[in-house]
């Protein structure tokens with residue numbers, strides 16, 4: 141059974157609510173931002189269930205269950221990027237975004253409902269890049285960082301100089317762009333964008349926690365980006381003879397061999413297609429016959 145409860149860590153006027161297991165999935169890190177007039181919470185996680193601090197407003201970085209598992213605690217306005225809005229309003233649409241085989245959909249639906257307390261939030265409204273929330277003496281500005289999901293967003297908190305980068309989470313797993321609405325191209329642009337902020341603190345939603353200093357953040361970002369390059373290299377090596385997308389998915393670019401589940405094949409397939417596309421664009425791979433690809 142998951143435990144609840146979080147640890148508070150202070151970064152200037154920003155409070156990070158470190159979730160269970162340092163915020164590793166199924167947990168996550170939430171952020172509490174207090175101004176003189178209003179308080180908001182970002183990404184209420186599973187660890188806030190039963191212990192959620194009061195807030196006037198909830199912001200959600202993107203519509204994945206680990207970022208909204210504590211949302212049912214809040215009967216206040218909730219905002220998310222307009223491109224993830226439909227998935228927050230409807231759990232059914234959230235599940236569709238995972239693009240699972242139809243026989244796995246019901247199980248996922250039940251898991252989101254029972255373990256992550258995800259319920260429809262038809263009252264949720266959208267924000268866009270650059271939307272500013274003025275809490276009184278402290279602002280939170282939306283920084284759209286798409287790729288992980290289409291609406292995935294970070295939040296710049298000033299004057300503290302804290303950028304919440306959510307699921308640009310810097311873990312060794314690397315960037316995840318395996319949903320139906322994910323985009324590797326957008327993810328890479330988002331990684332470039334958040335590199336240029338030059339703030340004091342960078343808060344991730346998971347176990348890498350908060351990184352201090354732009355230099356250290358850039359180094360961690362390099363390692364994170366390198367995972368994408370390794371996936372390219374793995375794919376190129378595998379394409380020493382013609383292969384289908386199905387064979388690439390089976391070979392795997394994302395998950396280690398012991399990982400099983402209905403999500404593995406579709407995520408591997410969508411990831412493989414995106415890597416194939418960019419290697420073809422770069423002239424490193426060619427479609428030698430219908431549906432079979434080979435390194436040039």
Ligand SMILES: [Zn+2]
Pocket residue numbers: 202204288307
């Ligand atoms: Zn996510």
